[in-house]
Amino acid sequence: MLSRIAESLFWIGRYVERADSTARILDVHVEHTLADPWIDESAVSRSLLSVxxxxxxxxxxxxxxxxxEVLAHDPLSPSSITGALGAARENARRARETVSSDMWESLNTTWNALASGRWRAVAxxxxxxxxxxxxxxxxGLVDATMSRDDxxxxxxxxxSLERADMTARLVDTRAVPGVGAQWPLLLRSTGAYEAFLRxxxxxxxxxxxxxxxxxxxLLDRLFPRSVVHALxxxxxxxxxxxPQPRRAGYAADARRxxxxARTRLEFSSPEQLLEDLHAQMRAVQEACSQASLAVGERFFPLAGAVSWTAGRS
Incomplete structure (x- = not known):
């Protein structure tokens, strides 16, 4: 397939997952600060922005x-919810001949609701x-309407790359001084609480x-939002x-x-991971970043970095 289409689909997956996970992380933060009236809101916000x-x-x-404003509503930042969904919509426009009409309409409708600004006034x-x-x-529309091809x-x-990265960031908030959301809250934010209890x-x-x-x-192989499952x-x-059958090693840098990153987690005990949680989660984030760069160099080297700015149609 065309590298332009491949790149657009890759980044649609990343941006949609980024918006979802950022909403989950911010939800944890807001609930945590509202539940503790003595918390230093400025220190917590700085720590979260750093994470x-x-x-x-x-x-x-x-x-x-x-x-x-920075992580939810900034339309020019691909790190914010609004910016990520706008970038996903723009990439879907670029790959309009590949994505289904239902998927395009869903992304377009979502972006139009965000661009109207009415969600800024909502709790x-x-x-x-x-x-x-x-x-x-x-x-859900991707699962229901896309052929299982390239x-x-x-x-x-x-x-998957974005999910591993963002779950690591969510767990990392547990280790940052001043943030420290409780594990039950982190489990609920990922939709994992009921599955965890079972x-x-x-x-x-x-x-x-x-x-x-x-x-x-971090390690569960059956829960779809765990870091190991995403990797x-x-x-x-x-x-x-x-697919490259080889007698030794892997040719693709991203797979290595x-x-x-996966084996480092899988061959560590949960107690070991908790002892150095921040460094372990930073290592996962760095691995996802390196893998993303390697994927770009291998599959779409001529396209360059994906960018999005307001005003394009």
């Missing part, structure tokens, strides 16, 4: 309003719930509960896109990077 890769300059204000938890619903609709593999590859038949509080919750979100899905997509 999300958008640190605040010294002296700049960083309250809840500024946090939501944050309601906005986050709407974003999760809209991204779930897009993913276009599907590129979409799932992008989604798997472990117990509470997620206390020392044993923390170990089990970390194991579930395995990305590896499977790479193998399907470029992801394989090392």
């Amino acid at each position: 999300m890769g958008t640190p605040v300059e010294d002296g700049a204000r960083a309250g809840r309003r500024e946090l939501l 944050a938890p309601r906005f986050f719930a709407w974003v999760r619903e809209r991204t779930a609709v897009v993913n 276009s599907w593999q590129f979409f799932v590859l992008g989604r 798997a472990y038949r117990g509470s997620s509080t206390g020392a044993a509960g923390e170990v089990h919750a970390a194991e579930f979100l 395995e899905s990305a590896e499977a997509c790479l193998e399907a896109l470029e 990077v992801l394989g090392r």
Whole structure:
């Protein structure tokens, strides 16, 4: 398939997942700050912005309003919810001959609702719930309307890389001083709480509960939002896109990077991961970034980085 189409589908998967996961992370943050009236909101917001890769300059204000503007409503930033969904819509426009009409209409309708600005006046938890619903609709339409060919593999590859990265960022908020959301809240934010209770038949509080919750979100091979499951899905997509039977090693740089990241997690105990949680999650994020660069160099080297600006139609 054309590298232009492949790149667009890859980034649609990444941007839709980024919007969904950012909404989940912000939902955890807002609930956590509202539940604790003594929390230092500025310190927490600065820590969260640092985890999300958008640190605040010294002296700049960083309250809840500024946090939501940067990570939820900024239409020019692909790191924000609005910017990511706008970028997904733009990439769908570029690949209009490949994506289904239902998928295009869903992304276009979502972007039009965001561009109107009416969601800025809505309570944050309601906005986050709407974003999760809209991204779930897009993913459902992809599952229902796309053939399982290379276009599907590129979409799932992008989604899996972004999911591993964003789940690592969500878990990383547990390790950052001043943020420290509880494990039950992290499980609920990923939609994992009920699945966790069925798997472990117990509470997620206390020392044993923390170990089990970390194991579930990081190492579980059956839960689709765990880091290991997302990395395995990305590896499977790479193998399907470029099967290369070899007697030794892997030719693709992306597969080597992801394989090392996955095995480093799988051969560590949950207790070891908790001891150095921040460094472990940073390693996962760096691996996803390196793998994304390797995918771009291998499959769409002439296209360059995907960018999006307001005003394009």
